[in-house]
Amino acid sequence: MQSSSQTISVTPINQHASVNRWRSALGGYIGLIATLAAMVVLFGSLSKYFLTADTFITIANDIPALAIMAVGMTYVLVIAGIDLSIGSVMALGAAITAIALQQWQWGVLAAALLGLMVGLGCGLVTGMVSVGWRLPSFIVSLGMLEIARGSAYIATDSRTQYIGSNVEWLSAPIAGGISPAFILALVIVIVAQIVLSRTVFGRYMIGIGTNEEAMRLAGVDPRPVKVVVFALLGVLASLAGLIQTSRLEAADPNMGVGMELQVIAAVVIGGTSLMGGRGSVINTFFGVLIIAVLEAGLAQVGASDPTKRIITGCVIVAAVVLDMIRERRRTRHA
Amino acid sequence: MSGVPADGFTSLDVAMTPPTPLLRVTGISKHYATPVLSDIALDLHAGEVLALTGENGAGKSTLSKIICGLVQPTTGTLTLTGQPFQPASRSHAERLGVRMVMQELSLIPTLSVAENLLLDKLPHRFGMIDQRALYEQAKRQMAVIGLDDIDPGVLVGSLGIGHQQMVEIARNLVGDCKLLILDEPTAMLTDREIAHLFEQIARLKARGVGIVYISHRLDELQRIADRVAVLRDGRLVDVRPMADVTQDELVQRMVGHVVDEGAQRPRRVAGAVRLEVRGLHCGEQVQAVDLSLHAGEIMGLAGLVGAGRTELLRLIFGADRKDGGELFLDRKAQPVTIDSPMTAIRHGIGLVTEDRKAQGLLLNQSIRVNTTLANLAAVNRRGWLNYAEEHDVTRRLTDILRVKYGSVEQVVGELSGGNQQKVVFARWLHRDCNVLLLDEPTRGVDIGARADLYQELDRLAADGKAMLMVSSDLRELMTVCDRIGVMSAGRLVGVFERGEWTEQILLEACFSGYANLTPTPQSAAASL
Structure with a gap:
């Protein structure tokens, strides 16, 4: 402190750097917000029904499951891992909850907790196997994808489990048509962002994703951190499954097929690096919104499912290209 | 050295050199935000080894990158054998016979020596690699630099680092190589490998190749260089025949003031x-x-x-x-x-690793993040990081070590080698270890920063710390x-x-x- 007040020349450079930092931080948001706004304007001009409260309420109530899983996936990508099993884990968690409710006559809370525990267990196994034997999480989670899906089929006897209105409240609109699930997702996004940027655990995640060996030699054991991150994603995946169940009033063993790719797409659109060490949960949330707006907008303008997929694919690639160009420009200026 | 013109003393005054120099640098400047090079004028003759030395950040690498086309100068001109020479890219410079061997090797360890040497022009027939032609061409190329003892079919990854370096150089000697820039070629080599490298440099000289040799190691310069050019803060402060200058004088020119490196120290009481x-x-x-x-x-x-x-x-x-x-x-x-x-760290033992980029630093993270990394316990409350405290700690430690930076939020990868190493030091100062293990702590660190680090080691010793230094x-x-x-x-x-x-x-x-x-x-x- 003393020295900083003595060295006068340091201060302007400092301010300059912090202004730059603000600009780049905001720049990260602005790109995504502008994309989102452009899409809203585009669909608004293409369909007269798009710019209505109904559309946005629908979108808000559509995204909680995707958003919650995308939060966990952001963490996993930040530590330079990947988890392909979440769609299946989501289905398994939902299936077990439904079974506990229906067949074992458990209470709602206990059944929901059991579902979350199952998700936790799947995440723990993925994390411990890949960390313990130093295997790529890609492969281990690919295995878990099959294991969890198969288990969901066995548990439900391959039949959709109807649970009635037991957990309907989670997705039922309250104030202004917004569901508790959406609010829950928002809270998770905000807390997760704060944890990532403000806590020791967040610092460890970023450090491990950047240079795991350097972290180890700085006295930080990367293994428990990585296992916790995978376990957390498992819990979040089964929570997403619970939300999906409450919307459909049923647990479908086919729930969430291919969902992992949609989640990864949302995270990557948000600018999180697949190479680890760089990511933002807030940006992930914008990525989720972009995917949801695209989906809703294309549906409203009457695009067919194949067309929707082609356009979504183009958006994913374009987003990554733009992010890369911005990142390169940033590092070149620096 | 007979190849050096008699006007070696006055070579700053380029107009007086009678034969056409291989490379003439006139008025070269390079500005980014600040000037990095100012008004460099320099000649290099065929068959000459010109040492380029100076502290980190003095402009050595910028100058060599300009010569090999990686960087475009802001002002100034180059001529190559009397012809105007404006390399637009590295490949352009290479076509004209100007090549640079970078500090980091660019070989592919899982391919053979021969494949690495001829990577961009593998001899082939119907899409299949012609192994015999490949090995013959590779052997010819290897013979140029005296690598006759190596089988071209051996995988590069299985060679020692010294031989890999020679392969890298051999790769740059294809075609019409007139000018070769070697950037710290001996940083990873053992003494024996260095001796071998120097023999090969002598061969290249005899073939009329002009060599720019960048190094911190002054004793090496005395063995290999005909002339030495000293850069300081982007300016050329001296060019002289190597024989006329002592190492002490060179160091003085580099840092601008006298560094008493060899002074007798008082013996400490352990x-x-x-x-x-x-x-x-x-x-x-x-x-x-x-x-x-x-x-x-x-x-x-x-x-x-x-x-x-x-x-x-x-x-x-x-x-x-x-x-x-x-x-x-x-x-x-x-x-x-x-x-x-x-x-180990819990018991108060710290290790400054040999390879700070791979094992020490989080290169794309800030100075602050890197400084507090080993002791986050000191800057958090129940898991929540205290940024202000981190900031203060980083300021205090980096000031002690005289790290040069714009802000503690600056990304560590942008700092010079010496400043990066100081950040690694700052981390262990923050951790306050009783036993500090140091592995090549001054590798790639310029003389000024070295002096700062030595001073810090002395202070730690006075503080009762124990240090083991490789x-x-x-x-x-x-x-x-x-x-x-x-x-x-x-x-x-x-x-x-x-x-x-x-x-x-x-x-x-x-x-x-x-x-x-x-x-x-x-x-x-x-x-x-």
């Missing part, structure tokens, strides 16, 4: 034993090492590359698994179990250390007190473990 190592071993690399490290001393660890010095430090630190041996701290009767860096620079160890242990072929073959050692004695100890491998140890020592 305190109680901080760390005792008994019978530490791991395979062939470290065999039954006993040593004790006292509070308030700096113990050096000398040896040839591969003698087991880095391995020993990593075993003490728990970074690698040991086969056996015990560690005792602070004269306690019970040995401590150190099976990971985590436990360095391949014997003179550095002789300057800094109170005792020097010498490792050879995995064994600690001797420990010398200040006053007992000479360079000769230490060198002989370095080679002693290999005595049965090299039948005439005298000749091996002489080749240094």
Whole structure:
């Protein structure tokens, strides 16, 4: 402190750097917000029904499951891992909850907790196997994808489990048509962002994703951190499954097929690096919104499912290209 | 050197050089936000080795990058054999016969030597690689630089680093190579490999290749260079025949003030034993090492590359698994179990790693993040980081070490090597370890930053810390250390007190473990 007040020349450079930092931080948001706004304007001009409260309420109530899983996936990508099993884990968690409710006559809370525990267990196994034997999480989670899906089929006897209105409240609109699930997702996004940027655990995640060996030699054991991150994603995946169940009033063993790719797409659109060490949960949330707006907008303008997929694919690639160009420009200026 | 024109003294005045120089640099400047190079005028003649030296950040690499087309100058002109030379890209410069061997090797370890040499023009027939032609062409190319003893079919990854360096150079000698820039070519080499490299440089000279040789190692410059150019803060401060200048003078020119590196230091009084190592071993690399490290001393660890010095430090630190041996701290009767860096650090042992980029720093993170990394416990409250405190700690420590930066939020990867190393130091200062293991702490660090680091080591010693320092620079160890242990072929073959050692004695100890491998140890020592 003393020295900083003595060295006068340091201060302007400092301010300059912090202004730059603000600009780049905001720049990260602005790109995504502008994309989102452009899409809203585009669909608004293409369909007269798009710019209505109904559309946005629908979108808000559509995204909680995707958003919650995308939060966990952001963490996993930040530590330079990947988890392909979440769609299946989501289905398994939902299936077990439904079974506990229906067949074992458990209470709602206990059944929901059991579902979350199952998700936790799947995440723990993925994390411990890949960390313990130093295997790529890609492969281990690919295995878990099959294991969890198969288990969901066995548990439900391959039949959709109807649970009635037991957990309907989670997705039922309250104030202004917004569901508790959406609010829950928002809270998770905000807390997760704060944890990532403000806590020791967040610092460890970023450090491990950047240079795991350097972290180890700085006295930080990367293994428990990585296992916790995978376990957390498992819990979040089964929570997403619970939300999906409450919307459909049923647990479908086919729930969430291919969902992992949609989640990864949302995270990557948000600018999180697949190479680890760089990511933002807030940006992930914008990525989720972009995917949801695209989906809703294309549906409203009457695009067919194949067309929707082609356009979504183009958006994913374009987003990554733009992010890369911005990142390169940033590092070149620096 | 007869190849040097008589006007070596006045070569700043380029107009007086009678023969057309191979390369003429006139008025070259380069500005980014600030000037990096200002008004450089320099000649290089065919068959000449021009040493380029100066502190990190003095502009050596910018100048060489301009010459090989990687960077475009802001002002100024280049001529190559009298013709205007404006390389738009590296490949453009290469087509004109100007090549640069970078510090980082760009070889592919999983391909053979021959494939690496001819990567961009593999001889082929119907899409299949013509192995025989490949090996023949590769052998011809390797012969140029005296690599006759290597099978071109061997995988590059299985070669020693010295041979890899030679392969890298051979790769750059294809076609019409007129000018070769070597950037710190000996940083990773053993003395024997350096001797071999110098023989090959002499061959290239004889073929009329002009060589720009960038290095910190002044004794090397004296062995290899005809002339030396000193850069300081982007300006050319001196160009002279090498024979006319002493190392002390060169250092003075570089830093602008006198650095008294070789001064006799007072012998410190060592305190109680901080760390005792008994019978530490791991395979062939470290065999039954006993040593004790006292509070308030700096113990050096000398040896040839591969003698087991880095391995020993990593075993003490728990970074690698040991086969056996015990560690005792602070004269306690019970040995401590150190099976990971985590436990080592908990016991107050820190390690400054050899390779700061791969093992030390989070390169794309800020100075602040890198400084507090080993001691986040000190800057958080119940898991929540206190940014303001982190900021203050980082400011305080980096000021002590005189790190040059714009802001503590600056990304570490943008700093010079010396400043990066200071950040690694700052991390361990923050952790406040009682035992500090240092592996080549001044590699790639300029002289000014070195002096700062030495000063900090002295301060730590005065503070009662114990330090064990590996360095391949014997003179550095002789300057800094109170005792020097010498490792050879995995064994600690001797420990010398200040006053007992000479360079000769230490060198002989370095080679002693290999005595049965090299039948005439005298000749091996002489080749240094």
